[in-house]
Amino acid sequence: MLKEGKNIWEKLKDSNLYKSIFRHSYEDTTKNRALQVRSNIFLHLHPVSVPEHAFKIRFTWCMGGITFFLFLVEAFTGVFLMFYYHPVPEFAYHDMKYLEFDVPFGIILRNIHRWAAHLMVFTIILHMLRVFLAGSYKPPREFNWVVGVVLIVLTFLLSFTGYLLPWDQLSYWAITVAANMMGAAPFIGHEGPFSVVNKYNDIRFVVLGGTEIGANAILRFYVMHIIVLPAAAIIFMAVHFWRIRKDGGISGPL
Amino acid sequence: MKKQKTYVWPDLVFKEFLMIIVLTIILIIWGLIMNAPLREIAAPGRSENPSKAPWYFAGLQELLVYFDPWIAGVMIPVIIAAGLIIIPYADTNPQGKGGYTFSLRRFAVVNFLFGFLLWWALIFIGYFLRGPNWQLYLPWESWETVKETGNHLRSLSPAVGLVCISFYFGLGILLPPLMSIDLYLLYGSLRYIVVMTLILLMYAVPLKILLRLAFNIRYVLVTPWFNI
Numbered sequence: 001m002l003k004e005g006k007n008i009w010e011k012l013k014d015s016n017l018y019k020s021i022f023r024h025s026y027e028d029t030t031k032n033r034a035l036q037v038r039s040n041i042f043l044h045l046h047p048v049s050v051p052e053h054a055f056k057i058r059f060t061w062c063m064g065g066i067t068f069f070l071f072l073v074e075a076f077t078g079v080f081l082m083f084y085y086h087p088v089p090e091f092a093y094h095d096m097k098y099l100e101f102d103v104p105f106g107i108i109l110r111n112i113h114r115w116a117a118h119l120m121v122f123t124i125i126l127h128m129l130r131v132f133l134a135g136s137y138k139p140p141r142e143f144n145w146v147v148g149v150v151l152i153v154l155t156f157l158l159s160f161t162g163y164l165l166p167w168d169q170l171s172y173w174a175i176t177v178a179a180n181m182m183g184a185a186p187f188i189g190h191e192g193p194f195s196v197v198n199k200y201n202d203i204r205f206v207v208l209g210g211t212e213i214g215a216n217a218i219l220r221f222y223v224m225h226i227i228v229l230p231a232a233a234i235i236f237m238a239v240h241f242w243r244i245r246k247d248g249g250i251s252g253p254l
Numbered sequence: 255m256k257k258q259k260t261y262v263w264p265d266l267v268f269k270e271f272l273m274i275i276v277l278t279i280i281l282i283i284w285g286l287i288m289n290a291p292l293r294e295i296a297a298p299g300r301s302e303n304p305s306k307a308p309w310y311f312a313g314l315q316e317l318l319v320y321f322d323p324w325i326a327g328v329m330i331p332v333i334i335a336a337g338l339i340i341i342p343y344a345d346t347n348p349q350g351k352g353g354y355t356f357s358l359r360r361f362a363v364v365n366f367l368f369g370f371l372l373w374w375a376l377i378f379i380g381y382f383l384r385g386p387n388w389q390l391y392l393p394w395e396s397w398e399t400v401k402e403t404g405n406h407l408r409s410l411s412p413a414v415g416l417v418c419i420s421f422y423f424g425l426g427i428l429l430p431p432l433m434s435i436d437l438y439l440l441y442g443s444l445r446y447i448v449v450m451t452l453i454l455l456m457y458a459v460p461l462k463i464l465l466r467l468a469f470n471i472r473y474v475l476v477t478p479w480f481n482i
């Protein structure tokens with residue numbers, strides 16, 4: 001029942017519809033501060049309250065959070081790039097040109113995707129440095145450090161697979177250098193020491209989908225870059241964040 | 255003493271939001287003023303010289319000067335990743351958790367920082383100081399000037415090489431406990447040997463670089479199967 005003397009906004013807030021969406025009021029009370037975090041799927045990554053030192057930029061350098069944000073930027077801009085990119089040698093390079101000269105804001109899209117990726121590599125390295133220097137990997141957080149190492153490896157692999165996609169001279173020859181290194185791997189590379197494989201079944205062949213960098217390589221790199229590695233990164237990040245909470249929240253002296 | 259706690263909403267969320275806005279602005283401006291590199295279309299027959307990796311791989315690429323590809327491109331990254339993974343299990347020193355107190359964990363901090371800075375130094379050299387044929391060019395030198403490849407490199411004979419390597423690792427592992435530096439006690443024997451081996455491997459990288467630059471030594475150990 002609507003009561004007399006209420007303006008439309010108050011009426012709205014009294015409605016079933018509103019209450020079904022927003023579960024609590026926004027008055028600044030302790031209870032609401034807690035509910036705000038508890039009842040929001042995105043915010044509930046956080047605990048309701050954290051020790052004061054964890055707020056300090058001087059403790060975390062914000063690097064974990066920034067790395068996460070940059071990952072989201074990559075996912076967001078990446079989806080838009082996918083609308084314009086064909087993972088085949090005949091198109092890939094021209095799609096870059098198309099983005100640069102024809103697609104509205106295309107060049108900015110590509111630039112942001114590239115620079116955020118570089119920044120992410122940089123911030124993840126700084127995050128690792130801060131975790132090390134603060135001794136935050138010590139018990140009970142040993143395993144979260146391991147999860148972190150997996151994440152940094154995944155980040156490097158994402159960069160590596162993304163690098164081939166523009167199909168220009170830079171990417172082609174950088175991947176050539178890297179692929180030849182794989183061919184030189186011990187045991188599983190055909191040119192490596194103690195090789196047990198040949199040119200047609202070694203690790204280089206598996207990664208490139210052939211003996212040369214061509215259509216198969218670009219497709220493999222693309223699939224890894226847009227689905228396999230991001231999915232793995234998301235899973236490990238979920239574990240990473242979950243473990244921060246389960247290991248007793250962010251580390252601190254005692 | 256009870257720990258001071260603060261509510262995440264709105265204090266922390268506010269800071270995060272601010273950070274998101276600042277970063278978004280930075281990325282947009284960066285994207286407006288600097289274009290991502292794009293050279294000519296890939297041409298399998300015509301190689302780039304130099305063909306440089308992005309900066310974060312330039313350190314590994316720089317190592318190719320001093321090590322065979324299977325070491326520079328495979329063994330070293332694998333050992334680094336494995337070494338990083340075991341850090342929390344190797345470093346049993348309970349002190350200095352959750353704060354920047356270096357005096358309590360000198361050994362760990364010094365060695366980690368050494369590796370960390372070595373990594374950046376290699377990136378710097380590989381990315382900024384290498385030109386055509388991966389020769390050393392200072393930033394103000396023109397890449398047009400042709401540099402001669404000084405290759406009067408030689409390798410140690412297998413026997414000498416083996417002795418050198420055994421001495422390096424043998425002494426490196428045995429000396430600290432013999433000199434009763436209490437690292438050994440701190441780590442327990444198996445843990446100690448693993449940690450020391452990894453650390454010695456790390457220092458072997460700049461050592462090999464020095465051997466090459468100062469004495470023109472190409473390989474320390476030559477075998478029929480592989481060279482180091």
Ligand code: HEM
Nearest residue numbers: 060064065067068128136137144145148149151152250251
């Ligand atoms: C995609 C990559 C990563 C993301 C998004 C991420 C995110 C975060 C965030 C948001 C935190 C909370 C505190 C802070 O910001 O410092 C954190 C903590 C932590 N991270 Fe990461 N991280 C990543 C990679 C890594 C790496 C590479 C390592 C180490 C090798 C690592 C080890 C840890 C540890 C041990 C903690 C707990 C620290 C504490 O309790 O003080 N993380 N991470």
